[in-house]
Amino acid sequence: xxxxxxxxxxxxxxxxxxxxxxxxxxxxxxxxxxxxxxxxxxxxxxxxxxxxxxxxxxxxxxxxxxxxxxxxxxxxxxxxxxxxxxxxxxxxxxxxxxxxxxxxxxxxxxxxxxxxxxxxxxxxxxxxxxxxxxxxxxxxxxxxxxxxxxxxxxxxxxxxxxxxxxxxxxxxxxxxxxxxxxxxxxxxxxxxxxxxxxxxxxxxxxxxxxxxxxxxxxxxxxxxxxxxxxxxxxxxxxxxxxxxxxxxxxxxxxxxxxxxxxxxxxxxxxxxx
Amino acid sequence: xxxxxxxxxxxxxxxxxxxxxxxxxxxxxxxxxxxxxxxxxxxxxxxxxxxxxxxxxxxxxxxxxxxxxxxxxxxxxxxxxxxxxxxxxxxxxxxxxxxxxxxxxxxxxxxxxxxxxxxxxxxxxxxxxxxxxxxxxxxxxxxxxxxxxxxxxxxxxxxxxxxxxxxxxxxxxxxxxxxxxxxxxxxxxxxxxxxxxxxxxxxxxxxxxxxxxxxxxxxxxxxxxxxxxxxxxxxxxxxxxxxxxxxxxxxxxxxxxxxxxxxxxxxxxxx
Numbered sequence: 001x002x003x004x005x006x007x008x009x010x011x012x013x014x015x016x017x018x019x020x021x022x023x024x025x026x027x028x029x030x031x032x033x034x035x036x037x038x039x040x041x042x043x044x045x046x047x048x049x050x051x052x053x054x055x056x057x058x059x060x061x062x063x064x065x066x067x068x069x070x071x072x073x074x075x076x077x078x079x080x081x082x083x084x085x086x087x088x089x090x091x092x093x094x095x096x097x098x099x100x101x102x103x104x105x106x107x108x109x110x111x112x113x114x115x116x117x118x119x120x121x122x123x124x125x126x127x128x129x130x131x132x133x134x135x136x137x138x139x140x141x142x143x144x145x146x147x148x149x150x151x152x153x154x155x156x157x158x159x160x161x162x163x164x165x166x167x168x169x170x171x172x173x174x175x176x177x178x179x180x181x182x183x184x185x186x187x188x189x190x191x192x193x194x195x196x197x198x199x200x201x202x203x204x205x206x207x208x209x210x211x212x213x214x215x216x217x218x219x220x221x222x223x224x225x226x227x228x229x230x231x232x233x234x235x236x237x238x239x240x241x242x243x244x245x246x247x248x249x250x251x252x253x254x255x256x257x258x259x260x261x262x263x264x265x266x267x268x269x270x271x272x273x
Numbered sequence: 274x275x276x277x278x279x280x281x282x283x284x285x286x287x288x289x290x291x292x293x294x295x296x297x298x299x300x301x302x303x304x305x306x307x308x309x310x311x312x313x314x315x316x317x318x319x320x321x322x323x324x325x326x327x328x329x330x331x332x333x334x335x336x337x338x339x340x341x342x343x344x345x346x347x348x349x350x351x352x353x354x355x356x357x358x359x360x361x362x363x364x365x366x367x368x369x370x371x372x373x374x375x376x377x378x379x380x381x382x383x384x385x386x387x388x389x390x391x392x393x394x395x396x397x398x399x400x401x402x403x404x405x406x407x408x409x410x411x412x413x414x415x416x417x418x419x420x421x422x423x424x425x426x427x428x429x430x431x432x433x434x435x436x437x438x439x440x441x442x443x444x445x446x447x448x449x450x451x452x453x454x455x456x457x458x459x460x461x462x463x464x465x466x467x468x469x470x471x472x473x474x475x476x477x478x479x480x481x482x483x484x485x486x487x488x489x490x491x492x493x494x495x496x497x498x499x500x501x502x503x504x505x506x507x508x509x510x511x512x513x514x515x516x517x518x519x520x521x522x523x524x525x526x527x528x529x530x531x532x533x534x535x536x537x538x539x540x541x542x543x544x
Contacts, residue, residue: 172433173475175426175427175429175430175433176423176424176426176427176430177397177426177427177430177431178430191475192473192475194423194426194473195423195426196423196426196427197430210472210473212473
């Protein structure tokens with residue numbers, strides 16, 4: 001799979017499609033970057049946004065929102081907020097008024113989900129599609145009886161760099177056919193990653209065992225992510241959309257403990273001694 | 274309450290049915306009440322290996338669909354009187370196995386037998402997942418070659434996610450039974466070595482069954498290898514595996530290797 005340039009160095013392919021779909025970086029289409037000048041790189045970002053689902057009558061709902069904001073000051077500050085209109089029957093003027101009312105409360109709406117086409121005037125926030133439900137977000141210091149429903153949805157936007165990585169630990173081997181996705185941060189596996197399995201992480205991947213399957217790190221557009229393993233026998237490794245297949249890997253590194261990182265769009269593999 | 278064991282592998286032709294019959298017979302020869310259940314609906318073979326093919330009247334699907342009672346479908350072995358067979362249907366297809374029906378049958382068998390050994394069909398579809406569903410313990414049958422090892426790895430992943438025990442947050446005991454092991458070929462590098470397989474699958478080893486013509490010969494005369502010739506090498510290996518199933522800590526000797534490798538192997542048991 002690796003294409004050799006005249007000087008014999010391996011050039012990595014760019015997985016453009018996978019970069020655009022941050023939550024499903026399946027290797028569906030390969031982009032031939034060799035024949036073109038440097039392509040414009042489009043990267044996906046995934047953020048956790050709060051989704052507000054207003055209920056009728058809106059005045060009452062706004063009062064409840066005020067109560068919530070009063071109890072946990074600054075809760076809505078600097079958070080991306082999406083308005084979910086799926087179950088709300090209101091007109092364009094009412095929507096404008098609602099957005100203005102929220103703006104007065106320093107709640108800035110970055111997008112509208114579940115709205116009819118007729119509602120999407122150019123002066124309103126843009127429509128968002130394909131939001132995936134995440135767990136409910138706890139509002140700090142909330143009186144349970146009157147808390148409005150605040151459900152979180154993850155939305156995809158194209159903007160600033162991600163921050164605040166999480167991490168998960170997997171205490172068993174990743175078996176053939178299993179697929180481990182963790183977009184929010186680093187994955188540490190205490191065990192091996194079997195041939196025919198894949199680990200996909202937004203951050204770095206650490207394998208305390210043999211890496212025999214696929215490992216894709218930094219899939220949310222994180223070029224500083226790395227892959228570490230005790231024994232390299234991978235089918236494919238990728239960082240931030242750049243990948244190498246088993247054939248491209250230096251044979252002398254096979255079976256060695258290595259770290260893998262990205263340096264100026266080239267995947268580097270080095271033995272850890 | 275009996276123990277439910279599933280004999281599974283993912284890949285076909287590695288020796289699930291042979292191992293089910295041999296282990297079932299080995300356990301029953303010591304007086305335990307054992308039933309071997311064929312889950313391979315449509316491609317049944319366990320009745321042939323057990324030598325009971327002429328005595329099948331009702332089968333697993335009949336019982337599940339309420340057309341026969343469990344006692345009518347069970348076939349008692351003519352050689353070992355505590356050994357029973359619940360055959361699969363050859364004419365129906367796997368869709369006739371319902372999760373509720375299988376649960377009912379397994380629950381009934383568990384209360385009447387010490388060991389319920391389920392012979393899983395190859396593959397990872399309905400038949401295989403239903404066979405493993407209610408198991409307390411799994412025997413993963415693997416040949417020392419890469420495709421079998423990878424399929425076994427896949428099956429272990431399913432055992433850890435699709436069984437009732439896994440869904441309830443419990444663990445299912447998994448044991449590796451390495452079959453058709455040929456030490457000469459492993460030494461030449463034509464086959465994976467025991468250590469290689471153990472390292473990849475990282476589950477404890479139940480036994481190593483040497484490649485032998487005795488196995489085929491026994492199958493052809495319709496007898497579990499442990500009943501056909503109790504002193505043949507594969508029969509001895511199965512007898513020892515059966516004792517380990519019951520919890521005995523027996524050393525494992527790699528066939529063709531004169532040294533006892535007890536310490537070595539047990540030292541490497543990863544899971």
